[in-house]
Amino acid sequence: MDWKHASQGFDEAFDSKGDIRPIYEELIGTFRGLSEQELVRREKLQEMSLVNQGITFTVYGEEEGVERIFPFDFVPRIISSEDWNLVERGIVQRVTAINHFLVDLYSEQHCLREGIVPHELILGSDEFRRELIGTRPRHGIYTHVVGTDLLRDDHGGFLVLEDNCRNPSGVSYVLENRNLLFRVFPELFNRYAVRQVERYPQMLLEALRYSAPRGRENPVVAVLTPGIYNSAYFEHSFLAREMGVPLVEGRDLIVEDDQVFMRTTRGKQRVDVIYRRIDDVYLDPVVFEMNSMLGVPGLIHAYRRGNVAIANAPGAGIADNKSIYPYVPDLIRLYLDEDIILPQVHTWLGRREDDRKYISEHLPELVVKLCGGAGGYGMLVGPTASAAEIKAFRAQFDARPQDYIAQPLIEFSHHPTYTGGNFAPRRVDLRPFALFGDGVKVLPGGLTRVAMEEGSYVVNSSQGGGSKDTWILAEQES
Amino acid sequence: MIGMLARAAENIYWLGRYLERAESAARMVQCMDQLSLEIRGLDPDLALNIWKHLQEMYPGSLVPTPESTDPDAVTEAYIHAFLMSxxxxxxxxxxxxxxxxxxxxxxxxxxRETFVLLNECHLRLQGYMNEPDMNVMRMRSILSSTRQEIFGIQGAIQQTFTRDEGLLFLDMGSVTERAYRTLLLLGVKLPFMLSATDQVDLPVYYARIRAALKSVASLENYRRNYGADLDPMRVSHFLLFDRRAPHSVHVCMRELKQHLDELEVGSPLTNPARLLGKIAARLEFEEQEILASSELDRVCHELAGDINEVHDAISRLYFTV
Structure with missing residues (x-):
């Protein structure tokens, strides 16, 4: 069976001469020891397992309630402990600085007064919650859970593509992918010391409890979901189950005397920490979107009074607005007095006159993103777009250039992926997850998303992407 | 004691009801099918008409009226409607x-075990919808395998669930549905069961009583108690008052009461408990009067209505906070 390697970009398993990189030798050797029939059998077993366990997501824009499985590729991605140490340090630095930025933004606003970040960028942003200026969450933590999207450049160096500080999703697949690989290809684990990811629910619960209001000895934590038709409902349910906490919808909660309660069979039960998986605007119809049926009237007032913790804290979304991204190195310098550890991609801002002109002139060469967008929506990948798509996108860009940023098309790294009975290189990214409780901790693993189609850059689950198990190797004892 | 989320309790209660309903419908259809085959040569008209009883036992069920009077076509239409539609x-x-x-x-x-088994069962049933050349033989085989799968799910629940409020609500849903189905069956079957035996074709008559017992999974249990003698009053007594038969109304109500008592330890008397107490008292102390009633079928329908009231009271108390 063929193992093709990438002709462009960085191939994680093969070097430029086509030789297997040392950390992949055992893995590829194990796969080579299996017959084609055996691989097909295991692939079927894996698909059945995903379907039967209902490990699914719901796709927007389709008939309500359409469940799809998130395609899983069984060739795991391996990251050495040396590489991971750098990633871990870089993420801790980044998450710490972003949290300082949020604390500052909702209090003293040094970053605005010192001109590090332009006033108008913040004040004109939909994600900035001016209603929450002066409200400080417990321990000053805004970003309890952060997913940072990374790429590897042509030399294998990690680059930060974006931060997800609102409701980063995908961690359930990290855990389920590992379980699945244990079941379907147990022999792969024989020769590798792979760091565990199974502790994530415990780590998350600890981080959430850490943020509970002062004086609450055994805080009650709940996961707040928009409901069964949300694309990430499986994950909400998974995390609630794994943490052993209730999964609630807005209609299950009420606010009385500035305290939040859930409706139980024994009457009202106080809730101390809400791990919300709904956007700010839907959290409380009294303060934000008045037509929201998902939220809880009075929730924000209870939060302001310090009677309930909300994770991630309302207002944290401003930090992952794509127009903030170019300023992160400056923020790291401002708050931590350090140089950035993980480099990031050069970015043009549609709101800057010079940048706007450049973007407009180079639209077919650039990746252009909506500042508040997520999930691959509202985005143009110029080099792969048709003339008609570029024309349509230009009209949107010209109407509100300030809403967009642009970046050069970065060649993703490639990773062997089992497709059509062969192992072929496909583009991958990586989303590690950081938790901010009593310090910032990074899960030793992450969601490797893979563009399943040849030539594709789209790794989003909603648009045909798949995922892989990500192995972080333990440090070898000397 | 921390209560369960009211919405979760409602869903788990209905999970119990739907699983019981599915198993009960599968069993009922199997029994009807077997009875219809058994009496086809003895009473061809009855072999067709008994399928209509299924609709009476499942009021509100939607079955397209079969155009043909061919027994195979009618059988296929009903099995399809109650299995796969x-x-x-x-x-x-x-x-x-x-x-x-x-x-x-x-x-x-x-x-996880429970969800996976239930999900597999659902996916298999959905898959059958697209199966080409579906026919009555295939559907019979699906009925059997689906019943086994449902038992598997119910077994997984009992083996793996924490003994907490969740399991109590699930079991409450299950026994409520079971008692309700037994009463509807009796309501429909009693008029013929209690008809004078000198006016009926005895082989058909006993075949129908056997089918009635089997359709509430009680034939073997009945025989263990009373032997092979299929006396209609004993059958009625068995299905209403027996203290050990899992599908008897008495046992179901006793179990429902135990679950409610466990939920309500230390609380003042609640409305569901009060309503259930009335049913339990009737089953405990009015056994002779009920059996002597000339309208026993009407009493069964009344009791089914009382069970619906208990259901409503449980919903109001626990699910609508």
Whole structure:
């Protein structure tokens, strides 16, 4: 069976001469020891397992309630402990600085007064919650859970593509992918010391409890979901189950005397920490979107009074607005007095006159993103777009250039992926997850998303992407 | 004691009801099918008409009226409607889909084993919809395998669930549905069972009584108690008052009461407990009067109505906070 390697970009398993990189030798050797029939059998077993366990997501824009499985590729991605140490340090630095930025933004606003970040960028942003200026969450933590999207450049160096500080999703697949690989290809684990990811629910619960209001000895934590038709409902349910906490919808909660309660069979039960998986605007119809049926009237007032913790804290979304991204190195310098550890991609801002002109002139060469967008929506990948798509996108860009940023098309790294009975290189990214409780901790693993189609850059689950198990190797004892 | 989320309790209660309903419908259809085959040579008209009893036992069920009077076609139409149709809200497939929807909403309250088995059962039933050349033989085989799968799910629940409020609500849903189905069966079957035996064709008569017992999974249990003598009053007594038969109304109500008592330890008397107490008292102290009633079928329908009231009271007390 063929193992093709990438002709462009960085191939994680093969070097430029086509030789297997040392950390992949055992893995590829194990796969080579299996017959084609055996691989097909295991692939079927894996698909059945995903379907039967209902490990699914719901796709927007389709008939309500359409469940799809998130395609899983069984060739795991391996990251050495040396590489991971750098990633871990870089993420801790980044998450710490972003949290300082949020604390500052909702209090003293040094970053605005010192001109590090332009006033108008913040004040004109939909994600900035001016209603929450002066409200400080417990321990000053805004970003309890952060997913940072990374790429590897042509030399294998990690680059930060974006931060997800609102409701980063995908961690359930990290855990389920590992379980699945244990079941379907147990022999792969024989020769590798792979760091565990199974502790994530415990780590998350600890981080959430850490943020509970002062004086609450055994805080009650709940996961707040928009409901069964949300694309990430499986994950909400998974995390609630794994943490052993209730999964609630807005209609299950009420606010009385500035305290939040859930409706139980024994009457009202106080809730101390809400791990919300709904956007700010839907959290409380009294303060934000008045037509929201998902939220809880009075929730924000209870939060302001310090009677309930909300994770991630309302207002944290401003930090992952794509127009903030170019300023992160400056923020790291401002708050931590350090140089950035993980480099990031050069970015043009549609709101800057010079940048706007450049973007407009180079639209077919650039990746252009909506500042508040997520999930691959509202985005143009110029080099792969048709003339008609570029024309349509230009009209949107010209109407509100300030809403967009642009970046050069970065060649993703490639990773062997089992497709059509062969192992072929496909583009991958990586989303590690950081938790901010009593310090910032990074899960030793992450969601490797893979563009399943040849030539594709789209790794989003909603648009045909798949995922892989990500192995972080333990440090070898000397 | 920390209560369970009211919405979760409601969903888990309905999960119990839908699983019981699915198994009951599958069993009922199997018995009807067997009875219809058994008496086809003895009483061809009855062999066709007994399928209509199924609709009476499942009021509100939607079965397209078969155009043909060919017994095979009629049998196929009814089995299809009660096994695979998603238009019929009382079919096995519909009940399993509803149970699975409940399970998805409260997945965090279920064990992985339970969800996987239920999901597999649902997916298999959905898959049969697209199977070419579906025929009555195939559907009979699906009925059997689906019943086994439902037993598997119910077994997984009992083996793996934490003994907490969740299991109490699930079991409450299950026994409520079971008692309700036994009463509806008796309501429909009693008029013929209690008819004078000198006016009926005895082989058909006993075949129908056997089928009635089997359709509430009670034939073997009955025989263990009373031997092979299928006396209609004993059958009525057995299904209403027996203290050990899992499908007797008495046992179901006793179990429902135990679950309610466990939920309500230390609380003043609640409305569901009060209503259930009335039913339990009737079953305990009015046994002779009920059996002597000239309208026993009407009493069964009354009791089924009382059970619905208990259901409503449980919903109001626990699910609408």
């Amino acid at each position: 998603f238009d019929n809200q009382l079919s096995v497939a519909y009940s399993i889909r509803s149970a699975r929807e409940n399970a998805r909403v409260i997945r965090e309250n279920l064990t």
